[in-house]
Ligand SMILES: [Zn+2]
């Protein structure tokens with residue numbers, strides 16, 4: 041077997057890529073249902089959106105506790121997020137009206153993300169330039185920033201992230217156009233933040249004793265929207281951004297295939313499980329995706345059982361918590 045010392049990082053990357061590809065092919069042969077990729081994608085889309093609506097209705101009728109609603113819808117919305125990412129890589133109904141419908145569907149049901157076609161642009165750039173100062177997607181969620189208040193705000197709030205980061209990142213990432221990014225927030229993020237601010241305004245006005253009669257009539261609706269849509273998506277997006285921005289390395293790794301093995305770590309300490317729950321185990325599996333992009337998210341999870349030990353053996357770091365305090369630098373001594 042090749043030991044990590046005897047081969048170049050580029051060669052290690054090639055060996056891991058081949059293993060992941062072959063493991064995917066082995067599973068596709070073993071489980072013939074995996075062939076029906078379009079049908080699987082559409083089924084996940086229809087069931088996740090239906091679950092989000094039905095659980096909201098069940099809560100409205102008093103059959104489901106609001107906390108259960110938040111958890112259910114957070115997980116359902118996280119599957120929609122995975123579908124969007126798969127569609128960015130053209131894995132379901134490529135270039136058809138069904139894909140367009142699903143792209144807008146997964147956006148509206150999450151809201152707090154940019155237009156999926158804009159995300160496609162910056163995500164494909166992320167694959168090309170991962171860990172470099174030209175990568176937009178990861179820097180906009182805090183990757184590469186020192187730990188502190190600004191980083192925490194960036195990881196958990198898209199609006200503040202834009203205010204804190206857009207101009208700074210645009211200086212090193214020529215493809216970032218702040219105006220284009222702002223326009224990509226319409227209408228999804230407007231819907232999302234509209235629902236959030238309406239909820240907050242009504243709660244505060246009633247709390248301070250406002251006697252406007254229609255406020256109490258609207259309150260049950262804004263509360264339901266908050267429990268069914270706003271809070272689940274806040275938790276979902278916060279979870280994926282916390283994990284994603286910390287499992288990618290930044291700033292001191294080789295570009296392209298030479299840096300492939302160093303682009304990500306496998307991040308899965310037990311205390312991150314509440315967050316992994318809302319992002320389909322992203323910390324464990326996203327590294328696999330950097331090597332092979334054409335496996336749908338559920339197949340990637342199946343591949344993970346054999347791929348993770350193999351990746352560790354071949355030089356991919358595992359639970360490098362220290363990177364949290366190194367602003368995600370690969371080396372402890374790198375300048376920040
Ligand atoms: Zn990535």
Ligand SMILES: [Zn+2]
Pocket residue numbers: 125129163167329333
């Ligand atoms: Zn991707």
